[in-house]
Amino acid sequence: MLDKVKELIVEVGYFNASTKEELETFRIKYLGSKGLLKDLFAEFKNVDADLRKDFGQALNTLKKTAEDKVIELTAILEKSVEEKTIYGDLTRPSEPIELGSRHPISIVKNRIIEVFNRIGFTVSEGPEIEDDWHNFSALNLPEYHPARDMQDTFFIEQNPDILLRTHTSSVQVRYMEKNQPPIRTISPGRVFRNEDISARAHCIFHQVEGLYIDTDVSFADLKQTLLYFTKEMFGKSKIRLRPSYFPFTEPSAEVDIYWGLETEIDYRITKGTGWLEIMGCGMVDPNVLKNCNIDPIKYSGYAFGMGIERIAMLLYQIPDIRMFYENDKRFLEQFKSII
Numbered sequence: 001m002l003d004k005v006k007e008l009i010v011e012v013g014y015f016n017a018s019t020k021e022e023l024e025t026f027r028i029k030y031l032g033s034k035g036l037l038k039d040l041f042a043e044f045k046n047v048d049a050d051l052r053k054d055f056g057q058a059l060n061t062l063k064k065t066a067e068d069k070v071i072e073l074t075a076i077l078e079k080s081v082e083e084k085t086i087y088g089d090l091t092r093p094s095e096p097i098e099l100g101s102r103h104p105i106s107i108v109k110n111r112i113i114e115v116f117n118r119i120g121f122t123v124s125e126g127p128e129i130e131d132d133w134h135n136f137s138a139l140n141l142p143e144y145h146p147a148r149d150m151q152d153t154f155f156i157e158q159n160p161d162i163l164l165r166t167h168t169s170s171v172q173v174r175y176m177e178k179n180q181p182p183i184r185t186i187s188p189g190r191v192f193r194n195e196d197i198s199a200r201a202h203c204i205f206h207q208v209e210g211l212y213i214d215t216d217v218s219f220a221d222l223k224q225t226l227l228y229f230t231k232e233m234f235g236k237s238k239i240r241l242r243p244s245y246f247p248f249t250e251p252s253a254e255v256d257i258y259w260g261l262e263t264e265i266d267y268r269i270t271k272g273t274g275w276l277e278i279m280g281c282g283m284v285d286p287n288v289l290k291n292c293n294i295d296p297i298k299y300s301g302y303a304f305g306m307g308i309e310r311i312a313m314l315l316y317q318i319p320d321i322r323m324f325y326e327n328d329k330r331f332l333e334q335f336k337s338i339i
């Protein structure tokens, strides 16, 4: 009899309930008016006199253990109900954390930087709010120069000297003012033009400017660098340079890559020619070097400039430049897998 009570004490000690119903069944089983303890206390009078003391103590321990158990489990179950109402089900699987994606402009910008980093170009940056000197005059575009019309400018508070830069060529000037050759730098950044917004043009877009100044830099160096770039960036190995005009370079050229005419899309984007214009370039005009305190007798160099949106549109076949600025998740999510 005593052994049975001792076993029950252990059993009660280990008991656990996950619901209030289970706990209630337990309580009725041990402490109920027809419960085990009632029966056991009724047995008391049948126990031998010399065992009564131990039996009585064991019974009291069992009763106390069962009562404590009920109090303890009631508190635990109530707390978990409370937590569930506050926090919901804490054991449910967690919600997946949504990963964002890099913006296509950042992806392309980083790729351009990486390609030029590999051949020794470092990144430099300049302010988006510029003065006339760095955006125009130092670049061989004096006041009233007709080429200023090519770039419709946003001025700040009617002040003709302070403006939003119309190209990243302004960073060339800033970099040369502070550094002597050898110079190898690329300058990515945002530029602004007072233009009507359409599928092909926007008033805010991005450019990357390149600048290389050293002794004996030739047009052949420029061409090789651009060929390397187009191979790395587009996997295309044919380029052509068409004579063009920029006030800050002489001679100047427009760079076309041979895109091919394999698909209908190739026909459409190259207007049936297979060629695509991707940037402007040239040998830095000696006047520009002089304006930036670099000796044009000793040094020569090349520069180039390209639009990041244009390159991203070609790489990812994006038909409308406005898509870059709409922040439509359905558009942005498509770049999730690219870093």
Ligand code: DAH
Pocket: 166, 167, 168, 169, 209, 210, 246, 248, 249, 279, 280, 281, 282, 303, 304, 305, 306
């Ligand atoms: N700044 C020119 C533009 O915005 C692009 C450009 C052309 C940059 C020729 C250059 C260059 O450095 O040599 O259209």
